[in-house]
Amino acid sequence: MSDYQETLYEGYGQRFAVDRMLYEGRTEHQHLAIFENARMGRVMALDGVVQTAEADEFIYHEMLAHVPILAHGLARRVLIIGGGDGGMLREVAKHRDVESITMAGIDGKLVEMCREFLPEHSRGAFEDARLNLLIDDGLRFVLSVEEKFDVIIVDSTDPVGPGAALFSQEFYQACRRCLNDGGILVAQNGTPFLQLNEVQATAKRMSGLFPDWHFYQAAVPTYIGGAMAFAWGACDSESRKLSLGTLCQRFAGSGIVTRYYNPHVHLAAFALPQYVLQAIGKPSND
Missing domain, CATH: 2.30.140.10 (Spermidine synthase, tetramerisation domain)
Structure with a gap:
């Protein structure tokens, strides 16, 4: 061994x-x-x-998929950037009201190998009729696409190698252009305790682009260093301030069964530790 x-x-x-x-x-x-x-x-x-x-992927995928889709409430067109293992696609596909799922990832071989060796991640979601799978550079795709989306989910690697461009100002600006009115962008953003500079850099890029930008968290054991941060950019500042009752209604209406996500966790995830708030220049009551 x-x-x-x-x-x-x-x-x-x-x-x-x-x-x-x-x-x-x-x-x-x-x-x-x-x-x-x-x-x-x-x-x-x-x-x-x-x-x-396999043991803990449900935490990451449920939080990056269900938080923006349920916060939006009327998401019909969803774009996934990256997500080659298929876990994000599986969670997005659980939303019956989503009419089209576009997935753009740079590495076709990765998708192929994950379909073969990580079948529990996708659970058949690659066969979903709503899916448009594109093997394409994520930055190039959002710079050139004419279509607009209600939710964009960036399921990327860390900002090194092929994933580096997905943390750039140019990328976030292009994503903002691709969003419909009321649209929401979420993105993997590392563990703040060890990658605080990543969170700070994203905060700077998001602050001028979205009426409401913030981060939310979930602890995924595989990603060492404590809780992981997800960037949040919303075109409608009310999306983050939904009542528990509204979220409970939407979640129940979706019929989705989860292992981590629930409306209480959804709301609590946006409460950030003081050191993170200080690093991004936000008051604790935001």
Whole structure:
């Protein structure tokens, strides 16, 4: 039995026992490894950084999908940038009122290998008739697309390698242009305790673009360093201030069964620790 040592942070990290290596090799864009671990199930890593694990992926995918879609209330067209493992697609596809799901990811080989070796992530969602799957650079796609969306979900890697462009000012501006009135953008933004500069950089980029911008959190064990931050940009500032009753009504109406998300968690997730609020220059009562 070998070990997989994550390389995201110098001097600090996590190690997985590799019970069985299912796939290891280079795609056109990055090094991909998918292996089995007794505690975390099947694990996928890119360029030495763990991206997802079967045991806890539901937390990340439910929070990045259901928070914006239920906050919007009338989302019909959803765009996923990245999301090659299929978990985000699975959660978005649970919303019956969503009429079209566009998914743009740069790495076709990654999608192919995840469909083969991480079938529990997508659970058949790649066969959904509403899906338009595009193997395309996410930045290039949002710069050129004429279509507009109600919700944009950025399920990217960290801002290194192929994922770096998805944290740029140009990318956020292009996403803002692609949103319909009342649209919402959410994006993976790292763990603030270890990647506070990422959160600060995103705050600067979002602040001039959206009437309401903020972050929300969820603790995903696979992403070490504490709670993970998700960037939030809304064209309608009321989207973040919904009542518990409204969210409960929408959630019940959706008929979706979750393992992590619920309306109480939805509202509580936007409460940020003081050090994060100070770093992004926001008062604690925002």
